Amino acid sequence: MKSIRRLLILPLVALLTALTVIACAGGGQPESNAGNSGTPIRVGSKDFTEQFIIGEMYALVLEKAGFQVERKLNLGGTPVAQAGLINGEIDLYPEYTGTGLLTVLKLPASTDQQEVFQTVSDEYKKQFNLVWLDPAPMNNTQALAMTQEGSTQFGVKTISDMAAKASELTMIGPPEFEVREDGLPGIKAAYGDFELEAYKAVDPGLRYKGLVDGEADVAVAFGTDGEISAFNLVLLEDDKNLFPPYQVAPVVRQETLDTNAGVADALNALAPKLTDATMQRLNYEVSGNQREPAEVAKEFLTQEGLL
Incomplete structure (x- = not known):
């Protein structure tokens, strides 16, 4: 009887061991993270309320997609954030198309949203090897x-x-x-x-x-x-079209996209949600109601089904 019991137990032990190994190997990572480089994605932002909120949103949706994230929010103004991308100190941050056009590229103003986006997208890739992902409909002009x-x-x-x-x-x-x-x-x-x-x-x-x-x-x-x-x-209506569009979008290092499959998809899924009315409301939750940007960002993403 002991021999029979031993013969029955050994296969069960082997089966349990195999299942444990498979479970550990899976690690619970989503399929979208199959191309993860294994190093944290460093998300930056500039130094004002809207940037804190959107930077936190970027971090949260990437974590939801299974990536490790290191937050480097509140870096400073545009020159600091742009330098951080070029120097490899951060991997991405939210930028505005009008700022990219006028402040970074120092090109003439335009009021055509598609033209401005195409210009900054082309020039950032050519000059800096940086990629503009999908712009949000919001316009922080x-x-x-x-x-x-x-x-x-x-x-x-x-x-x-x-x-x-x-x-x-x-x-x-x-x-x-x-x-x-x-x-x-x-x-x-x-x-x-x-x-x-x-x-x-x-x-x-x-x-x-x-x-x-x-x-x-x-x-x-x-x-x-x-x-x-x-x-x-x-x-007041800008009836002579002086101000260029300031749509927000993630600007990302090309090598970050190359080594982390799924980053673009995760961030692009957020873009359509960020309208003028939405950002006005969320910004006031922080600036007016004194709530934490991270709390406001998480609440919004949860309501929208992105977390």
């Missing part, structure tokens, strides 16, 4: 905002209207807007050499408070700022 009451009071709906009434209006915004080519000098070149009643230079975080508190009539804005929807503000 430079803008000017007024309260509903102020817009009605002054009869201002477009930047042309504002230029015509400029002598009656106080504008509030960051100090550099007075001198940047895509700030007041650029607006004056396109819309006429108007003179404001005053320009109130403040820290960027105080623009909207000054506007809604009545300290100014017009605020320097960006298209996806959370305060636009939170305060029901009017974005």
Whole structure:
């Protein structure tokens, strides 16, 4: 009987051992991660609210796809993030098409979204061996905002209207807007050499408070700022098409894509979800409601079925 029992047990032990080896070898990794290089993908971002949120989203969807991720968020401005990509200190970060065109490539402005994307995509590949993945529909373009009451009071709906009434209006915004080519000098070149009643230079975080508190009539804005929807503000129409599009997209090192199959698919699945209204809402969760960017990003991705 002992011999028979031994003969029955040995095959069972062998079977259990084989199943254990197979389970360990599988490691629970998704199929999309079959081409993983085995080293963490380093996700960077610039140093403001929207970048923190989108950078965290990129990290989360890559982790969901089975990749190891190292977060390097809050790096600094465009030159720092761009240098990090070129030097191999990061593998990807969210960038804006208009910023790529004007700030990095230093090419003339264009208001055609497809043309701008194609230009930055081609030139980044040629000059830096960097790849632009799918752009989101959101457009974080430079803008000017007024309260509903102020817009009605002054009869201002477009930047042309504002230029015509400029002598009656106080504008509030960051100090550099007075001198940047895509700030007041650029607006004056396109819309006429108007003179404001005053320009109130403040820290960027105080623009909207000054506007809604009545300290100014017009605020320097960006298209996806959370305060636009939170305060029901009017974005003045850029009726002479001065400002280029600022769609956001992941910019990725080519070698990262070559050694990590599935990175592009994971990130491109997120792109269509990021609209102006969505980013305004998410940005305000952080800037207005003081929530953590990582919490806001995770909640949104979960709601959208991406986590």
